[in-house]
Amino acid sequence: MGSNETFTDNEEAPTYAPSVPVPNVQELIKEDPLQVPQRYVREPEDRPNDTDMSHLSSLVPVIDFSLLLMGNKEELNKLDLACQDWGFFQVINHGVAKEVLQKMKDAAAEFFELPLEEKNKIVMPSNDIQGYGHAYVVSDEQILDWSDALILVVHPSHYRKLKFWPNSPKGIQEIIEEYSNAIRKLGTELLESISLIMGMEKEALLGLHKQLIQAYRVNYYPPCSKPDQVIGVSPHSDTSTITILMQDDGVCGLQLKHNNEWVPVNPIPDALVVNVGDVIEMWSNGKYKSIEHRAVANDNKARVSYASFLFPHDEVEIEPLKHMIHPKTKQQVYKRVKYGDYLRNSMNRKMEGKAHTQMAKVETLA
């Protein structure tokens, strides 16, 4: 990434966090499609309820990326409002070739259909969250998510642990690489637009990362005979700067919390979903929101989602940018934290809404 890469290639690849190994959900339902073991059943108040908020789905902002690239003021204004009011938007005309998206979907579909022994060749170890398995599992009592995942660090290349990269189907490593490079380009350009709406030079946010790290998480949600009793991925906000998510066409599941209601983010064919992560929320002193979201399961269809997380180097100190603090009130919502500490603190606990952001909050006197 040119001049902002201040860390060298001989830096050792970091580890992130341990996670307790748990059963494979896809395998469970192969044994018996009707079973929903007790470990997956949510408390009544945590279940996806029947209030259908689909009518609000069309309100989730849609940003035309080609206009952002031209510096179109109206579109930048839309982006500003989307980051403040929703923390989520879908991008169209994003420049990532349709074939690249499709190849990624086809390869991932084939990977998840492989026999368990084959997928387990890259099984996630208990001391780190790369490979095929489950993250954020910290106790034997924890209620589990109705999903399996493949998690990889993709950039910088010397952070890659290739022993956790799938070898099958043939060519999947190159496809992940091609997809991730295209997403990285889009992400970098989105950070330029976000720098502008934050009143900075367009290179500012990228520079603050010291090095732009990229991780990839492919979520596989098997169908569930009782989707109203389980959650695919627990409510959480992302610890990233921004996340770029591809969804399967025609299968819903992602929901965001807006005015205390769970609003579905239904897939728009070929669009990508972008959400503001905790780092932007902290740098902007809370102006832009890292919104809580979750994924729910379906009763008849499996769903796959592809999340690319862009975030700073471990050594970067994050705190509200001076010009984002109100000049009169001087009120600072977040304090200075080392990003590596923040990330590991979040990964060492179960996903639980925004609870993990507490460590970076300025304590307010009651």
Ligand SMILES: O=C(O)CCC(=O)C(=O)O
């Ligand atoms: O499956 C989805 O749509 C959401 C996944 C997600 O939030 C994540 O991987 O962080």
Ligand SMILES: [Fe+2]
């Ligand atoms: Fe997420």
